Amino acid sequence: MKIMIIGGSGRFGRVLNRILQEEDYSTISLGSKELDLREEGASDEIIKHSPDFIIHAAALSNVDECERDSKLAYRVNVYGTERVVVAADRLDVPLLYISTDYVFNGENPPYAEDDEPDPLSVYGKSKLDGENFVRRISSSIILRVSWLFGPGGRDFIDFVLRGEGPIPVVSDHISKPTCTVDLSYAVLNLIKSKKYGVYHFANPPAVSRMEWAKTILKMNKMDRIIREVSWDDLGLPARRPLNSSLSTLKYEKEFGRIKSWKVALKEYSNE
Numbered sequence: 195m196k197i198m199i200i201g202g203s204g205r206f207g208r209v210l211n212r213i214l215q216e217e218d219y220s221t222i223s224l225g226s227k228e229l230d231l232r233e234e235g236a237s238d239e240i241i242k243h244s245p246d247f248i249i250h251a252a253a254l255s256n257v258d259e260c261e262r263d264s265k266l267a268y269r270v271n272v273y274g275t276e277r278v279v280v281a282a283d284r285l286d287v288p289l290l291y292i293s294t295d296y297v298f299n300g301e302n303p304p305y306a307e308d309d310e311p312d313p314l315s316v317y318g319k320s321k322l323d324g325e326n327f328v329r330r331i332s333s334s335i336i337l338r339v340s341w342l343f344g345p346g347g348r349d350f351i352d353f354v355l356r357g358e359g360p361i362p363v364v365s366d367h368i369s370k371p372t373c374t375v376d377l378s379y380a381v382l383n384l385i386k387s388k389k390y391g392v393y394h395f396a397n398p399p400a401v402s403r404m405e406w407a408k409t410i411l412k413m414n415k416m417d418r419i420i421r422e423v424s425w426d427d428l429g430l431p432a433r434r435p436l437n438s439s440l441s442t443l444k445y446e447k448e449f450g451r452i453k454s455w456k457v458a459l460k461e462y463s464n465e
């Protein structure tokens with residue numbers, strides 16, 4: 195089976211590509227240089243590769259950048275996704291779309307797959323609009339995840355371990371970290387099972403950013419000072435859901451327990 199990864203140069207895409215290849219899948223992994231979803235011809239470009247399965251993990255994923263430039267966010271996350279959907283439809287192949295806990299407003303966690311979305315930010319709205327295009331394909335999977343971490347860095351762990359001076363961490367922000375290695379195996383499970391629909395995947399339990407930061411420091415035997423801040427102190431343009439924890443019961447019922455983020459973090463730190 196030939197699997198296309200759109201967003202293959204991203205934090206998640208790179209890990210997924212490595213794991214799929216280790217599992218003997220043939221992959222076509224594309225970053226924005228090889229496939230720019232803003233371009234009219236993107237659907238044809240995808241079709242040219244004739245994949246048997248498409249994973250769409252590309253996005254303008256910086257929440258504040260999306261807020262500052264909503265036009266760009268929509269070009270990539272909404273109309274770009276529409277182009278992927280057109281290609282999947284013409285090729286008649288399954289499509290798996292990576293979405294986000296930010297489609298929810300954070301008022302009633304934990305969120306099940308059929309809970310009503312109510313995004314607070316341009317990013318969340320654009321990902322939800324992307325989901326709505328993906329739903330047009332009957333053999334599609336929408337996989338919502340939160341707080342990605344894993345090999346390759348450029349994530350919250352990197353921020354906590356590599357910066358200088360006190361680390362500003364928002365105290366009242368809660369969700370579930372998602373290990374990109376575990377997520378890659380979840381994607382594999384979903385590809386093999388052909389069980390289409392919406393799923394949530396994240397490593398339990400829900401945790402505050404503060405606790406998450408403290409655990410990262412402790413596991414890496416580092417003693418940096420954490421400065422407790424609020425979102426207002428940071429003055430960032432995008433609103434975030436305060437507690438957007440995803441319920442993963444549907445996935446776990448089908449594929450078994452998901453390991454805790456503490457175990458995943460330990461495995462990752464030991465690598």
Ligand SMILES: NC(=O)c1ccc[n+]([C@@H]2O[C@H](COP(=O)([O-])OP(=O)(O)OC[C@H]3O[C@@H](n4cnc5c(N)ncnc54)[C@H](OP(=O)(O)O)[C@@H]3O)[C@@H](O)[C@H]2O)c1
Nearest residue numbers: 201203204205206225226230231252253255294339341342
């Ligand atoms: N990071 C998180 O904590 C988080 C949380 C929830 C959900 N998600 C979702 O998970 C998925 C993967 O996130 P990530 O953290 O791996 O993202 P990332 O590291 O920011 O990577 C984004 C990917 O999208 C590609 N891309 C950006 N603009 C594009 C365009 N115009 N055309 C084609 N490709 C484009 C990038 O290509 P280049 O790098 O080559 O430009 C890159 O491969 C995304 O759908 C994101 O919304 C992420």
